[in-house]
Amino acid sequence: MKRNKNTAPGNSHTSVKSSEPPFIVVGAGLVGSLLSIYLSKRGFKTEIYERRADMRKQKISAGKSINLALSDRGWKALQGVGIADEIKKIAIPMKGRMVHDSKGNTQFHPYGKEGQAIYSVSRAGLNCMLMDLAEKKGARIHFNERFTGTVAAPAPAGKSASDDMYLKMENAATGKESAIPAKRIFGTDGAFSAARLHVQLSTDRFEYSQHYLDYGYKELLIPPLENGDFAMEKNCLHIWARGSFMMIALPNIDCSFTCTLFLPFEGGLSFAALDTREKAEKFFRETFPDAVPVMPTLLHDFFANPTSSLVTVRCYPWSIHDKILLAGDAAHAIVPFFGQGMNCGFEDCSVLEQIMEKHFGTNRKPEAVGESKTWQNVFREFQEARKPNADAIADLAVANFTEMRDLVTHPSFILQKKIEARFSALHPGYWIPLYSMVTFSDLPYSAALKAGARQDAIMKKILATPGIEQKWDSHEVEEMMLKLLKETAN
Numbered sequence: 001m002k003r004n005k006n007t008a009p010g011n012s013h014t015s016v017k018s019s020e021p022p023f024i025v026v027g028a029g030l031v032g033s034l035l036s037i038y039l040s041k042r043g044f045k046t047e048i049y050e051r052r053a054d055m056r057k058q059k060i061s062a063g064k065s066i067n068l069a070l071s072d073r074g075w076k077a078l079q080g081v082g083i084a085d086e087i088k089k090i091a092i093p094m095k096g097r098m099v100h101d102s103k104g105n106t107q108f109h110p111y112g113k114e115g116q117a118i119y120s121v122s123r124a125g126l127n128c129m130l131m132d133l134a135e136k137k138g139a140r141i142h143f144n145e146r147f148t149g150t151v152a153a154p155a156p157a158g159k160s161a162s163d164d165m166y167l168k169m170e171n172a173a174t175g176k177e178s179a180i181p182a183k184r185i186f187g188t189d190g191a192f193s194a195a196r197l198h199v200q201l202s203t204d205r206f207e208y209s210q211h212y213l214d215y216g217y218k219e220l221l222i223p224p225l226e227n228g229d230f231a232m233e234k235n236c237l238h239i240w241a242r243g244s245f246m247m248i249a250l251p252n253i254d255c256s257f258t259c260t261l262f263l264p265f266e267g268g269l270s271f272a273a274l275d276t277r278e279k280a281e282k283f284f285r286e287t288f289p290d291a292v293p294v295m296p297t298l299l300h301d302f303f304a305n306p307t308s309s310l311v312t313v314r315c316y317p318w319s320i321h322d323k324i325l326l327a328g329d330a331a332h333a334i335v336p337f338f339g340q341g342m343n344c345g346f347e348d349c350s351v352l353e354q355i356m357e358k359h360f361g362t363n364r365k366p367e368a369v370g371e372s373k374t375w376q377n378v379f380r381e382f383q384e385a386r387k388p389n390a391d392a393i394a395d396l397a398v399a400n401f402t403e404m405r406d407l408v409t410h411p412s413f414i415l416q417k418k419i420e421a422r423f424s425a426l427h428p429g430y431w432i433p434l435y436s437m438v439t440f441s442d443l444p445y446s447a448a449l450k451a452g453a454r455q456d457a458i459m460k461k462i463l464a465t466p467g468i469e470q471k472w473d474s475h476e477v478e479e480m481m482l483k484l485l486k487e488t489a490n
């Protein structure tokens with residue numbers, strides 16, 4: 001690892017806190033909090049440093065996705081530390097998409113089989129519960145502390161240099177800098193990660209790319225009705241797909257819905273173009289006629305809430321020796337159209353746990369001897385296992401934007417879903433719809449991407465069959481699909 005040449009601990013503007021070096025998790029977001037539970041459970045002394053104030057004591061402001069869809073990979077990771085049941089208490093099952101057309105008619109499309117659902121959870125509620133649990137399992141969380149880099153540990157008098165590191169922290173409230181000793185660092189500080197920047201600056205041939213969509217998003221609100229009920233069907237994800245843009249709504253436990261409008265930043269129909277109350281009102285009334293009556297604060301929210309951007313970040317490697325590991329959005333930020341960013345980050349935690357278990361055994365921390373080499377192997381195996389899957393879900397997430405905003409209203413897409421559902425029910429060993437592979441299984445994302453591409457090619461041929469609209473549920477179509485599967489095997 002390259003040593004950072006910046007200020008060493010103990011110089012004029014840093015002060016060293018003395019203690020046995022812990023594992024340090026940077027960022028007490030969703031992934032950092034869960035990861036610290038896994039680390040503490042293994043007996044590692046874990047401390048979290050979080051840039052923001054303690055959100056459990058703060059009012060949450062609008063802006064960054066108030067609720068999220070939690071699905072099987074996320075549940076599995078929460079189950080791994082025994083907290084899934086607790087979280088389920090604040091989650092609302094969404095069994096399918098409720099597609100709203102431009103006249104206000106609705107059509108329900110189930111996500112999977114009977115009994116399958118994705119779950120709407122409050123980001124803040126989930127994060128607060130995870131922080132509570134992290135503390136309960138023994139992790140200390142330091143708030144208002146922003147990670148800015150690392151410095152090498154100084155050699156104690158008369159001894160050779162230790163290979164511990166010091167994290168440079170800046171206190172958000174006072175601006176005071178400090179240096180915190182660390183045995184290892186887990187960078188879970190999100191899409192605009194300072195830990196990632198540090199890995200980048202310290203690593204030769206570090207691969208990095210970031211790609212922004214031309215689209216932004218803005219959160220809006222559908223409050224509960226006067227009688228306290230939900231204003232729309234509760235157990236589904238509502239979509240107003242309008243071809244080149246869309247609005248979605250997810251239910252909250254207070255009976256409101258959080259809506260998210262995805263629209264180009266610039267151009268004829270864009271956030272930039274909707275620059276007066278009159279234009280915005282006309283746009284909403286014409287485009288989402290059934291939503292406007294249940295959005296009493298629409299215009300206020302539209303102009304008061306921020307317009308945020310959508311980024312995909314890819315980078316590699318995710319580690320430096322046995323010292324630093326990136327996980328969650330810090331390693332792989334993706335756009336939200338498959339509802340998988342957090343789920344993928346949570347899966348990082350369960351995969352890391354599997355690799356630790358392989359090297360260290362069940363619930364046991366490594367012996368001091370050989371520890372460094374073992375951790376290096378753990379980090380290397382983790383990044384090698386996760387990188388292809390992170391790349392795959394990044395691609396799938398971008399592709400799913402077209403499906404959500406446009407295809408869901410096309411008759412051929414609806415027919416495709418019906419054919420797939422029927423065939424998959426008849427031959428579950430041969431065909432799992434792509435959405436189900438991603439959402440209702442823990443099949444590696446890269447395998448789901450590959451199988452999905454093969455199935456898509458088959459479906460294109462099936463949909464091109466003359467008279468498919470009439471015979472989609474026939475034995476003939478079933479046989480054709482089996483034949484095409486056989487032909488394209490391997």
Ligand SMILES: Cc1cc2nc3c(=O)[nH]c(=O)nc-3n(C[C@H](O)[C@H](O)[C@H](O)COP(=O)(O)OP(=O)(O)OC[C@H]3O[C@@H](n4cnc5c(N)ncnc54)[C@H](O)[C@@H]3O)c2cc1C
Nearest residue numbers: 027029030031051069147189190328329339340341342343
């Ligand atoms: C609009 C939208 C909708 C989404 N919907 C879904 C969904 O339905 N399902 C899903 O699975 N995913 C969804 N996602 C993705 C999901 O939000 C992210 O994947 C998830 O939040 C990543 O968690 P994280 O802990 O890695 O990062 P974050 O949640 O961003 O947490 C990072 C933490 O690090 C802290 N931090 C940042 N910098 C520093 C620093 N220098 N020092 C110390 N602390 C720092 C931050 O304050 C924060 O607390 C959505 C994302 C968006 C934008």
